[in-house]
Amino acid sequence: MTQTHPFVEIRHAQKSYGKLEVLKDISLTVERGQIVAIIGPSGSGKSTLLRAINDLDPLTAGEVWLDGLQVNKSLPHRQYEKHINEMRQQIGMVFQHFNLFPHLTVRENVTMAPKLLKKITDKEADTLAEEQLDHVGMLERIDYYPSQLSGGQKQRVAIARALAMKPKLMLFDEATSALDPELVEEVNLVMKKLAEEHMTMIIVTHEMDFAASVCDRVIFMDKGLVVEEGPPELVFKNPTQERTQAFLRKHLEGAK
């Protein structure tokens, strides 16, 4: 079987909460190693789409595929649980509010899932934690608790925690928007480093400069639809759609 398939593929994704249609027939693909930014006004469905990729918010209709496997396959409950847990191990996710486990140290935050799911020894787990924390520049804080860290440090630990599962794909939902402005850069640097290592990433962000500098492709969403997509140079400099132009105008004014 040499049939080629996109690395990540979303087919006709639809999502409704009651009468509210949050996603209206969204299809998109992401190739291996690509970095895609999703931008758009508040409430346009960016988080919903991202959270559909690992089935945290299941779609009402449509399919999500990762590396040839359907993520949101319909299966009997038990089989589905097993399947989705395996899929999620391959999809790292970083949240706006970090969601670190406050009762565990930085080290334990990073090693908990690999220890439970990959049956590694304590020693291997320690090496893994050191490696991953070193990668995000947080090795010195390995035995701290999350409450002893700044927002930027928390987010870097959260990224290390996700990376410790060796995911194929990383999802970021406004990873820097809960941070004080002076802490944004340290997190952006870590994400840039991942980009250089060719990690496949889908990044929901409000930071246009960051999106322009690291992403291969930008997707502009509005009211549950993909309105425009393309390389950042085009979408940011020469948007073809009126709605994109309006959004960018408003956003750039706001930034000044």
Add this chain to the structure above:
Amino acid sequence: MDVELILKVYPYFLKAAVITVELSVLTTILGLICGALGTTARLSRFAIVRFLGAAYVSLFRGTPALIQLFLLYFGGPQIGIQLDAFSAGVIGLGLNIGAYMTETMRGAIISVDEGQGEAARTLGLSRAQSFRKVVLPQAMRLMIRPLGVNINAQIKGTALVSAISVVELTYTAQRYIGSTYKPFEMFFLAGILYLAIITITGKGVAYLDRRARLQ
């Protein structure tokens, strides 16, 4: 106040206080078990199980504990449940406080930030693993203090079993009133002993709470 009388009878009250402590400990254990089961039921993914959990809670919180005890002890034999007074007391009070503990535990669990479970599930943990490793440890810290409140109420509630003639503190006080005609002294003495039990328990709960918070 007849201090001499108090000094004469207090050893008997101490013995009765031991029964009260036994009742309290056994009732607390049973209550915690019922609370854990009730909580599991209330959070089940099956609607029928959730309904059973909710029914348990509203039945036991919606009727007087005294009626529950009478129903079990006096009404039980009619439907083939024959219990001695002490066992009926433990089971009746345990089921009762278990309903309150169910709500306490469930409240603590659902007040753990939703993002915690989500982060765990996102890493690939199963529902059970995420509950055990992430949600429950955080909920435990939140539930120690309110469970302490339940236990406090429950210790005082053991006085009810005097109505089915378990020889605990309250019953003992009443019995000595019958022979001494000194209700003030007898109830005063019983009250002091309740206060002692509750104060010590309260200190224990506060200690556990502090320790959980330090971690």
